[in-house]
Amino acid sequence: MRVAMIGTGYVGLVSGACFADFGHEVTCVDKDAGKIEALKRGQMPIYEPGLSDLVGSNTRAGRLKFTTELAPAVSEANAVFIAVGTPSRRGDGHADLSFVHEAAREIAAALEGFTVVITKSTVPVGTGDEVERIIHETRPDCECAVVSNPEFLREGAAIRDFKLPDRIVVGTDNARAREIMSEIYRPLYLNRSPILFTDRRTAELIKYAANAFLATKITFINEIADLAEKVGADVQEIARGIGLDNRIGSKFLHAGPGYGGSCFPKDTLALLKTGQDNEAPLRIVEAVVAVNDARKRAMARKVSAALQGEVRGKTVALLGLTFKPNTDDMRDAPSIPIVTALQDMGAKVRAYDPEGMEQAKQFVTDVTFCRDAYDCAEGASALVVVTEWEQFRALDFERLKSIMQRPVLVDLRNIYRPEDVARHGFVYESVGRTRKV
Numbered sequence: 549m550r551v552a553m554i555g556t557g558y559v560g561l562v563s564g565a566c567f568a569d570f571g572h573e574v575t576c577v578d579k580d581a582g583k584i585e586a587l588k589r590g591q592m593p594i595y596e597p598g599l600s601d602l603v604g605s606n607t608r609a610g611r612l613k614f615t616t617e618l619a620p621a622v623s624e625a626n627a628v629f630i631a632v633g634t635p636s637r638r639g640d641g642h643a644d645l646s647f648v649h650e651a652a653r654e655i656a657a658a659l660e661g662f663t664v665v666i667t668k669s670t671v672p673v674g675t676g677d678e679v680e681r682i683i684h685e686t687r688p689d690c691e692c693a694v695v696s697n698p699e700f701l702r703e704g705a706a707i708r709d710f711k712l713p714d715r716i717v718v719g720t721d722n723a724r725a726r727e728i729m730s731e732i733y734r735p736l737y738l739n740r741s742p743i744l745f746t747d748r749r750t751a752e753l754i755k756y757a758a759n760a761f762l763a764t765k766i767t768f769i770n771e772i773a774d775l776a777e778k779v780g781a782d783v784q785e786i787a788r789g790i791g792l793d794n795r796i797g798s799k800f801l802h803a804g805p806g807y808g809g810s811c812f813p814k815d816t817l818a819l820l821k822t823g824q825d826n827e828a829p830l831r832i833v834e835a836v837v838a839v840n841d842a843r844k845r846a847m848a849r850k851v852s853a854a855l856q857g858e859v860r861g862k863t864v865a866l867l868g869l870t871f872k873p874n875t876d877d878m879r880d881a882p883s884i885p886i887v888t889a890l891q892d893m894g895a896k897v898r899a900y901d902p903e904g905m906e907q908a909k910q911f912v913t914d915v916t917f918c919r920d921a922y923d924c925a926e927g928a929s930a931l932v933v934v935t936e937w938e939q940f941r942a943l944d945f946e947r948l949k950s951i952m953q954r955p956v957l958v959d960l961r962n963i964y965r966p967e968d969v970a971r972h973g974f975v976y977e978s979v980g981r982t983r984k985v
């Protein structure tokens with residue numbers, strides 16, 4: 549199959565590289581000439597484990613190409629994927645579809661022969677109808693089918709997720725499109741990943757329902773964590789105790805500073821808007837969004853509590869800034885409002901993140917960026933684990949104690965056991981576990 553991938557961001561680049569690895573001929577297109585030039589030189593625009601090798605081997609094999617020229621890539625393709633961004637629209641929280649619509653117009657002008665146009669971007673119900681309308685308005689003569697194929701990969705584990713998905717969702721009622729989609733994903737369902745064929749609107753809504761459900765699960769355990777702290781229970785054990793029930797499942801039950809990242813915040817908001825527009829308000833998701841928003845500043849208050857309210861003029865050191873480990877993505881990371889709240893309280897903030905510091909500079913100000921965890925902890929009155937990067941899981945507490953102003957650890961990811969930290973003479977605060985020291 550000849551595939552054109554429009555948008556070479558997290559999703560477009562990973563999907564394009566994986567499709568090439570399946571044996572398809574893939575051209576990744578992006579408007580960002582700097583990104584394309586870097587990719588041609590073998591430099592990855594994002595940090596994602598394994599991506600550089602996958603892109604390198606498929607580029608050398610001649611199956612993966614990069615260009616800023618959309619038209620030739622589209623005219624040769626059997627399948628054109630739209631993988632451009634769909635951020636929150638400023639002001640109202642609706643998904644901003646301007647990139648999708650623009651891509652549809654450009655694709656329409658270049659289509660030749662029967663082509664499947666697939667929306668991989670996360671888009672509200674009815675976007676496929678609009679893409680189809682735009683294409684037919686621009687090119688009434690063209691033969692094409694517009695399909696929804698939402699992407700479920702997780703940053704940090706994106707290649708594995710793409711190659712071993714729990715399911716592939718394809719929304720279309722066009723038989724030729726179904727055949728082409730089956731051919732594109734054939735290597736995966738030979739590996740027994742189920743392909744779920746639905747109508748287009750259902751596929752579009754599956755993506756939002758999945759993200760809203762996961763965001764709800766996280767927010768649920770976060771509220772249980774708050775209650776556990778008040779009543780002297782342990783949220784880790786509660787999560788295990790409920791997660792072993794197959795009807796509930798153990799994933800996404802880790803209490804922490806609230807969900808963030810490039811998807812859940814914007815997708816939950818966009819789903820609320822779709823609900824309101826269709827007079828089917830989603831009260832549970834509304835509560836999830838509100839609870840999660842309030843949570844991040846509450847985490848800064850947790851730091852303040854560990855310092856007995858004496859934050860002004862003190863140095864607070866943050867370990868981890870990205871919304872989760874193994875990515876450099878800072879979009880809607882919980883660290884951003886946590887930094888602001890600590891600065892509002894008068895703290896001086898130092899921070900270290902293994903991959904995200906360059907990105908972080910665009911989102912926070914007046915932060916001292918450090919070389920490593922120990923450089924970060926130097927002179928700090930509190931050390932805060934914000935993102936659970938592997939390298940923060942076995943810190944040398946004696947060394948930390950010798951360089952910090954005060955031995956205070958606030959562990960927002962529960963990566964330590966209270967008794968272990970206490971043994972080193974630290975004041976320790978975590979999430980959903982009663983303060984033991």
Ligand SMILES: NC(=O)c1ccc[n+]([C@@H]2O[C@H](COP(=O)([O-])OP(=O)(O)OC[C@H]3O[C@@H](n4cnc5c(N)ncnc54)[C@H](O)[C@@H]3O)[C@@H](O)[C@H]2O)c1
Pocket residue numbers: 554555556557558559560577578579580583618631632633634647650651654668669670671699700701702703810811
């Ligand atoms: N990041 C994730 O983990 C993830 C997971 C599942 C789904 N999604 C969804 O996938 C979509 C893309 O997300 P992302 O994180 O990859 O976004 P991104 O911002 O990293 O990448 C989008 C890319 O599209 C390019 N672009 C925009 N308009 C273009 C055009 N007309 N022609 C060519 N290139 C164009 C931009 O320059 C950018 O490089 C979003 O809808 C997102 O919700 C993301």
